[in-house]
Amino acid sequence: MSSRVLPRLYLLTDRQQTLHRPLPSVITEAVDAGVRMVQVREKDLRTRELTSLCQQLCPLIKHHQGTILVNDRIDLVLALGADGVHLRTDSLPVSVARRLLGTRYLIGVSTHSVEEARVAEAEGADFIVLGPIFDTPSKRAYGPPLGIQVLQ
Template structure:
């Protein structure tokens, strides 16, 4: 069972190296600033790296997250998560089946699962996943297959049908995070709203303040 003891527990950073570089930042800098500002969930998402490079980056990011008590999850790559001793993984509907992922990782690691609609969320209720990542809420440049945007109403429906912890993702930023939190979702996951900002620290602080106001 995931407990949310601080507002930072409800803000989830999904990394994007490309967006970070476009903003003039290294990924390590973004993660450090976000954690310093209060983020306590970091998902390392790297689609193009080799296994060796992913492991090296994972270890470097883990050296940042651990002193802050932030959870580090690896997107998709269970082998990388095992190699670095990450806190867990986040898997999608087309990734390794949950049961096999749990068998490989063991009972103590965190596993999050992406769901894109109500039927997927209801199916996940039969699994002992730790949280659901609910997508996609608003249009976003980081995900192109947004044929069925949920919007706040769709998000609220899903949140009302599950007892699992939930994080909304997709187009969430300072301008709409309060609206998102009013749906009953546990927290919000962001990419560009932190990685693509001039000051990741200030952006994170603003998000946490607005997130808290929306509860």
Template sequence: MLIDYSLYLVTDRSFLNGRGFKECVEQAIEGGVTLIQLREKNISTREFLAIAFQIKEITSKYNVPLLINDRIDIALAVDADGVHLGQSDMPINSARKILGENKIIGISANTLNEALEAESCGANYLGLGPIFYTTSKKDINTPIGLDGLKEITKKIKIPCVAIGGINSSNTKEIMESGVNGISVISAILGEEYIKQASEKLNTIIKSI
């Protein structure tokens, strides 16, 4: 499967202010989002599974890949396209045995060493960051900045997606650093007009 990592949306329902989740995800895709990562914290497995099935309906409708954050069991249950794992989650080798060769496994990396290790273990792509400080995550690492991002992308051969504090004002310089895409939460879901926010980011990305 050829994956377009250019506009990668990580979900967070706390930004929706009561708006319908499925509808917001659909608007984001209609605006140009190319990949969805379903990220849910502090809910039951049953609730996560129900939400995952709902979002899978939307991503399948538009033929956009769906990744599940952390939860390999949820990914298998809904036949998602893969998972995104953090440094403290299941090791890539073990995840690959469970998921098989045809699923996508992405890994978060904050340093060059983490990136190189993930690549050598068979990750399909890297989520590099945070690039800048962000309010979307509380357990944030030290931002790597644009210079750190450029250093990593020069030495990594698999696709890289930048994450952390990214919005329409800094998307251009981030894309010019050598990454394959940007990963955002609030820059789309925190906006009043979700489809238009996606379109704006997509236009910037395609201009590079």
């Protein structure tokens, strides 16, 4: 696991939510405003398109001493010099990702229960994202909202 201090806030990309503005422009504004960690989460892109996007975003984010994570693509993390990967719940086990990436790279994991979070931590995740905390239409398949009390 990394000993790196993580920022309290990080941005997940979604080109569909930029009001038709180019994603690199939106990311530039975000890092100019203080965002220091960006997760490239463009699930619909083909490998070459995602590679091209990451090639544009990596220098923008690193210029601001930021951290860039690629959603679920260890190959792109290694090929493009990103700082780490964010794994889905149904992705590679953290232990496998850690074996491939070593301790130099960050590994984040999406979890949907306290138990999943504990497993991710035990396997070597640097951080977890836990949810849904509130009712979210796109996350109903994961069960009822966990509620804010789960964070205490």
